[in-house]
Amino acid sequence: MVLVDHEDPIVAIATASGRGAVGIVRVSGHRLASLAVAVCGRMPAPRQATYLPFLDAAGAAIDHGLALFFPAPHSYTGEDVLELQAHGGPVVLQLLLARCLDAAAAVEEATGCAVLADLRIARPGEFTERAFLNDKLDLAQAEAVADLIDASTEAAARSATRSLDGSFSREIDALAATLIELRMLVEATLDFPDEEIDFLEAADARGRLARATAGVDAVLARARQGALLRDGIQVVLAGQPNVGKSSLLNALAGAELAIVTATAGTTRDKVGETIQIEGVPVHVIDTAGLRESADEVERIGVARSWAEIERADAIVFLHDLTRWGESGYDEGEAAIERRLPARLAADGRLLHVFNKIDARPAASIDDGLVISATTGQGLEALRCRLLELAGWQAAPEGLFIARARHVHALQRTRAHLDHAARHAEQGNAALELVAEELRLGHDALGEITGAFTSDDLLGAIFGRFCIGK
Numbered sequence: 001m002v003l004v005d006h007e008d009p010i011v012a013i014a015t016a017s018g019r020g021a022v023g024i025v026r027v028s029g030h031r032l033a034s035l036a037v038a039v040c041g042r043m044p045a046p047r048q049a050t051y052l053p054f055l056d057a058a059g060a061a062i063d064h065g066l067a068l069f070f071p072a073p074h075s076y077t078g079e080d081v082l083e084l085q086a087h088g089g090p091v092v093l094q095l096l097l098a099r100c101l102d103a104a105a106a107v108e109e110a111t112g113c114a115v116l117a118d119l120r121i122a123r124p125g126e127f128t129e130r131a132f133l134n135d136k137l138d139l140a141q142a143e144a145v146a147d148l149i150d151a152s153t154e155a156a157a158r159s160a161t162r163s164l165d166g167s168f169s170r171e172i173d174a175l176a177a178t179l180i181e182l183r184m185l186v187e188a189t190l191d192f193p194d195e196e197i198d199f200l201e202a203a204d205a206r207g208r209l210a211r212a213t214a215g216v217d218a219v220l221a222r223a224r225q226g227a228l229l230r231d232g233i234q235v236v237l238a239g240q241p242n243v244g245k246s247s248l249l250n251a252l253a254g255a256e257l258a259i260v261t262a263t264a265g266t267t268r269d270k271v272g273e274t275i276q277i278e279g280v281p282v283h284v285i286d287t288a289g290l291r292e293s294a295d296e297v298e299r300i301g302v303a304r305s306w307a308e309i310e311r312a313d314a315i316v317f318l319h320d321l322t323r324w325g326e327s328g329y330d331e332g333e334a335a336i337e338r339r340l341p342a343r344l345a346a347d348g349r350l351l352h353v354f355n356k357i358d359a360r361p362a363a364s365i366d367d368g369l370v371i372s373a374t375t376g377q378g379l380e381a382l383r384c385r386l387l388e389l390a391g392w393q394a395a396p397e398g399l400f401i402a403r404a405r406h407v408h409a410l411q412r413t414r415a416h417l418d419h420a421a422r423h424a425e426q427g428n429a430a431l432e433l434v435a436e437e438l439r440l441g442h443d444a445l446g447e448i449t450g451a452f453t454s455d456d457l458l459g460a461i462f463g464r465f466c467i468g469k
Contacts, residue, residue, distance in 0.1 A: 006133060009035075010122035011100045013093045014468030020088030025096045026468060027119070028127055032080035035116055036069055038103040039084065039096075044069040054084055054096055057106065062095050063087055077127055078134030097121075125465025129458065132450060139450030139461070140169045140406070146465050147230055147401045155279025156229045159401040168226070168400040171219050172448050175413075178212045179442040186435045189428070206424050213417045220410040225393060226402030232274065232281030233390040236308050238340075239318035240333060244355040247373035248318065249273060249286040252383075277383045280392055285312075306339070314349045314389045315340065316382075321360045321370070349389055353382060409444045416441035 009029025015022070027035065037043050041059075044050040044067040053061035065086040075081040084100075086092050101119055108117035125146070132142045144163035151157035162168070185205055237245040253273040272285045287305035309315060317340070319333065340350060352368035358375050369385060371378030420437035423430040445451075 006130065007118075009104065009116060009119040010126055010130075011097060011119055012122035012127070012468040013097055014083075014127075015088060015093075016466075017090065019090065023086055023088035023093040024468075025084045025086070025093060025100065026127065027082040027084075027100055028075075028077045028079045028122075028130060029116070029119065030072070030079055031116070032069075032082050034107045035100065035104055035119075036067070036082050038107055039082075039099060040067045044082075046071050047074070049085075054086060054099070056095075056099055057102060062099060063092050073134070076136065077130040078136045079130065122467060123463075124467050125462030125469060128465060128469055129462040132458075138166075138169050139458075140172065140448055141166060142450075143403060143461060144168075144401055145469065147403075149466065149469065151230075151401075152232070152274055152281045153229070153276040153279045155276075155399075156281065156401065159226055159229050159399050162398060163226075163400040163402070167398060168223075168402065168406075169449050171222075171400075172445055175212070175215055175219060176442060176445045176451075178208070178215065179438055179445065182208055182212065183435065183438045183442065186431055186438060190431050190435065206421070209417065209421050209424060213414065213421070216410060216414050216417060220407065220414060222399060223402040223407050223410055224391065226400050227404055227407050228280055228390055228392055229399065230401050230403060232283055233313040233386070234283050234285070234311060235314045235316060235386060236285045236287060236305075236312040237316050237318060238287055238305065238309055240320070243318045243320040243323075244373045245286050245318050246271070248316070248353075248355065248371075249284055251373045251376060251379060252284055277387055278392070280387060280390065282386060309340065312349070314351060314386060316351050316353050316386075319352065319354045319368075321354050321356045321365075351385060351389065406448050409447045412444040413441040416444065 007030070009027065009032065011025065011027045014024040014026040033043060039054055040050075040052050041055050042052065044052070046069055049066045049068055051064070051066055053064050054067075056062050063086040065084060068083045068085070070076070070081040070083075072079045084096055086096055101121075104116040104119035128137070128142050128145050131137045132139055137145075141164050144160050148157060148160035148164060151160050182205065185208075237248055239245055249271065253275055272283060274281050274283050276282065285308050287308055354365050354368055354370045355373055357370045357377060358372040369378055369382055371382055373379075416437045420434045420441070423433040423437065
């Protein structure tokens with residue numbers, strides 16, 4: 001296990017790899033003024049963009065650009081931050097990065113400033129991790145930074161911005177404050193074990209607990225919607241060969257992504273595209289037609305199709321109406337449905353869709369959606385049904401982004417409050433159990449904002465950030 005010193009100064013290229021008009025090298029640490037002078041030739045004015053040359057060790061200009069210096073604690077990380085904005089060529093940025101490392105060593109040798117001697121390349125997400133450790137952001141806000149960068153729809157980006165502004169954190173803090181009051185009440189009551197007065201009844205503790213539970217339910221419902229905005233849903237198009245899966249993918253995406261021919265088995269491997277429906281990312285995967293085949297390549301494609309089906313949030317089981325007889329399923333479709341995971345049907349995530357209504361307009365189907373991937377008939381109803389399968393509701397005003405771990409933490413809080421309510425029905429005799437359940441629920445809420453967080457969780461979260469952020 002590698003131990004990371006959070007006191008070390010760090011440096012990284014903060015812009016995406018490749019060529020661009022502008023590139024940024026960012027440094028964060030303590031007492032960076034001497035490093036700024038060494039690289040820039042003079043001290044940039046605090047919080048002002050200063051145009052100047054970036055100098056190498058011999059005093060020659062590497063490039064000309066803007067330097068910004070943010071003294072601690074008024075910076076993104078809470079430490080001194082130096083940003084060098086240069087032309088965005090990879091070679092220029094690497095030269096600036098190397099110059100910062102060399103200049104730190106030279107300053108230490110000349111001045112004895114041991115702090116700068118430890119300047120190193122930042123790990124992924126380390127700048128934002130320091131912002132969290134220095135109380136510039138809580139953990140939910142820090143995660144929103146990455147969510148804003150990774151947002152695949154406009155709605156997700158706006159919701160991530162609200163979380164970054166603290167909307168989600170304020171709701172969690174309000175719930176935590178409610179639980180703190182309850183804990184204080186219950187634990188104070190424990191000091192009077194011999195009293196016959198029902199303190200919980202007198203203080204309306206049960207009513208307060210019920211209101212706290214309702215508050216958690218409301219935030220949990222919104223967090224589930226926020227998690228959908230962030231992660232989207234995985235939809236797999238399944239069915240026999242040549243039923244129109246590739247045509248449906250192209251119709252939903254509005255582009256010719258998959259090859260469509262009249263030859264069965266044209267799709268040999270999965271083809272995916274992310275579309276958005278009401279701002280929710282929907283990851284649609286077209287799979288190889290499910291059938292027995294002597295072709296080894298097609299068999300591999302079919303095996304991959306079943307693997308995608310196992311992981312799917314929803315399955316669109318596509319039927320060809322031109323093959324649909326009075327008896328319904330043909331033998332091949334019946335065999336496919338028998339192999340589909342039972343949980344999909346049990347959870348309502350298996351959706352039967354009947355394609356090619358344009359070729360058989362008189363067809364009558366009792367259970368399922370009828371569409372035409374060619375003409376677009378029924379596609380809007382299919383989009384709405386996919387959102388229903390995912391549990392999406394009309395986005396409320398001010399929806400915040402959330403992650404699966406936030407939802408799980410709120411669910412654990414809800415479970416602890418349920419346990420506390422059951423113990424509270426026993427009166428003063430079960431006060432210690434009520435107090436313990438309230439403590440556990442409060443701790444679960446604290447995991448969301450980082451009030452109670454393990455180092456392992458921090459490593460998992462920030463390790464997924466890009467370098468320089």
